[in-house]
Amino acid sequence: MVKMINLNGKSYAVLPEVETVQQLLEHLxxxxxxxxxxxxxxxxxxxxxxxxxxxxxxxxxxxxxGGG
Incomplete structure (x- = not known):
């Protein structure tokens, strides 16, 4: 089932296979x-x-x- 979260102030659909914060970071x-x-x-x-x-x-x- 797709979960809806608020990601950096915007609505975002999280795929069912993305279950943890670490998996979300990898997905992104x-x-x-x-x-x-x-x-x-x-x-x-x-x-x-x-x-x-x-x-x-x-x-x-x-x-x-980074930058300069």
Missing amino acids: ELGDRILIVEKNKEILQKERYDAPIMDRDQIEIIHFV
């Missing part, structure tokens, strides 16, 4: 970046990226971009 091709992930207004440490994604979760992902 962000798995190898330095990130800050917030789930339902709580910042997740990397060791907690196995947290399940539930319908209507609010996920914020901030990644850093």
